[in-house]
Amino acid sequence: MRYDFARINDRRNSSSFKWDGLAASYGPIDDAIPMWVADMDFASPPEVVEALQKRARHGIFGYSFRPDSYLEAITDWLERRHQWRIDPAWIAHSPDVIAALSILIETFTKQGDKIIYQAPVYNFARIIENQGRIAVNNPLRYAHDDYTYTMDLDGLEAMLELDQTFTMLILCSPHNPIGRVWQREELERLGRICVKYNLLVVSDEIHCDLVHEGNKHIPISSISAELAAHSFTCIAPSKTFNLLSMHAAAVIIPNEALRAQYNQALKRLGLDSPNTFGSIALETAYREGEGWLNELLIYLKGNIQLITEFFEARIPQIRIIQPEGTYLIWLDCSELERSCADLELFFAHKARVILQPGLSFGEEGAGFMRMNAACPRSVLEEAMRRIEAALQEIRD
Template sequence: MKYNFDEVIDRQNTNAIKYEPSVLKEMFKSEDVLPLWVADMDFKCPDVVVNAILKRAEHGIFGYSDGDDSYYEVFMDWNKRRNQWEIQREWICYTPGIVPAVNYIVQAFCHTGDKVIIQNPVYYPFAQAILNNGAQVVTNPLKREGDQYVMDYEDFETKAKDPRVKLFILCSPHNPIGRVWRKEELERIGEICLANDVLVVSDEIHSDLIMNGYKHIPFASLSKAFAAHSITCMAPSKTFNIAGLQISNIVIPDAHIRMAYQTILENNAIRHPNTFGIVAQKSAYGEGEAWLGEVLEYIEANMDYIDDFVKTRLPEITFVKPEATYLAWLDMSRLGMNPEELETWMQTEVKLALDEGYIFGEGGEGYERINAACPRSILKEALERIEKAVKKRSL
């Protein structure tokens, strides 16, 4: 490998939320916890991105900026090459993050009391965005069948028929369970949405982080009808570990839907990307593919490490390797603790800062989400802490 992902980089004193002592103390009751919660990587981003930012910084003037043609073209080329999806320049709306985008989408397409479907357990800011903007959350829980999660189409269709349901937020790939939705699954859910005039909001921020043997399919790429009735949210942030630069690309093929979204952006004074975000997107999508290949190989090896460790040393815990993302979803329900007890145990006995499963909604109780985008030595330390604490409980 060209890149050394085993290197442990000290992120203290860099204002990193994941490591900020005051944040850890507030959220996890102690600064003395190993943080594997926030979904960013503990790896340096690609050299090409670092060098491009340094070169731009040397200019010394950081006035108002905007994306030029190449800013958009690298994103379009990336999707054409990797996803076989041809995006038109005018479809792309800059937004400083996908969580802000979801909030703006709810503002644009929901009135007070309207409803939005989500598939729990799912990324918790979805529910927050819905509720914070006066809409109601409608859950279509994913079903656990053996080692796999599947969609409940019958329940989804029943709920989509409610005329107050305006949006469906699709998490593709799914966070936290790590599913890559197949073509047939996307088509079936899409047809239900079309039949009931439910706008599909597809969060595809993890779409570049696909494990070997799987293939991401952008929802809007499946048909012109789906494209015209959807909003796709993408970003280089998870892919290249540049979330702090606040860049996302919201793809809206339909002109009327796009105009409604752009009106909300204007109302919220969202206009131009920041200077370094522009440079980062161009260099990452333009020259960062080799780095991505290597980091995916390392992350998949980390998932293999978790899988082997759990099977051989933590039989009380269940783990199914994800098809995508760098997030491991561990079932700890057989430890016999309720969500509050599990959280307290994880913080005070294990001394890990993780995302508790219950925050992802119904179906997440008893689970822990671990960020595996870290050096293997850190992952080993985390798993050994769990092993030690489990053994202590059994004494």
């Protein structure tokens, strides 16, 4: 490989929430391995680092704008990686995807409106409620026999038939934490339902480039022209290239009237000016980072295979929900028969491996933990050994 994903990068004392924020949540834990926060322990592509260093050496950081090449980098990337050709005029901006979700909710719904999300899922309910809206769950369906998830589209349609006052649905695609890459047929039916009941669809597609072999990401706005007129597709290079602190994201809005409303909201909030380093990072990653990403996906495949084989052979009480995308592993720990609080403390204090508790993704996450596999393989192997040893200790 051209890029070194096996290298261990010391992230301590860098204001890393994942590493330096541990003590605030768990207290001091000697030699803990943090696998909770969804960023990677790999260095970002050297092409991006070099571009940022070059700009920093210029030494002047006055007001800037996004050049046409910035928009071209986004459109070229979407066509090359996802076979989705868009008009550059459809691209709106945001500091990050979470900010985009908040702005879209504030702009296109009213206080007290009901907004649908699908748990277990990243913190959509909190984002909805922070805007004074009502978060209503259309939970995903979990099949215990084969450890897979599907959308409950029958339940969604029944909900909307009974109550037609819903205004928006927020989709996670690919899905965090379960790792589903939704198939075209699923998204087509979801789209027909949302169009039928006049729901706006906001799709968080921040993990869209992290799709594993045999799966294909379908942007929600590419499904049909009718759905595109009702939808917002939120993307960023941040998860793909480990650029989360760069704060550069895009919202694809094909509907001209909706796009104008969104852009007006950005101006009202004073968020329409770019971050110079974020703009450089996005453009360079999309133009020059594809080789790095291709090698990353190969490395992640090996990590996921290691985790799967280890748990199947050595810790069969913990079941893997096999990810189709993302670098996140959703672990069904229900056979350990421990309370949610005990489960979190067991991994943190007995195994000294910090995982994200399933309950942080909604009550449907009870008995689950989320593991971040985006780390050097040697670190992953040590984490597996620690978990096995800790489980053996409580058995003895």
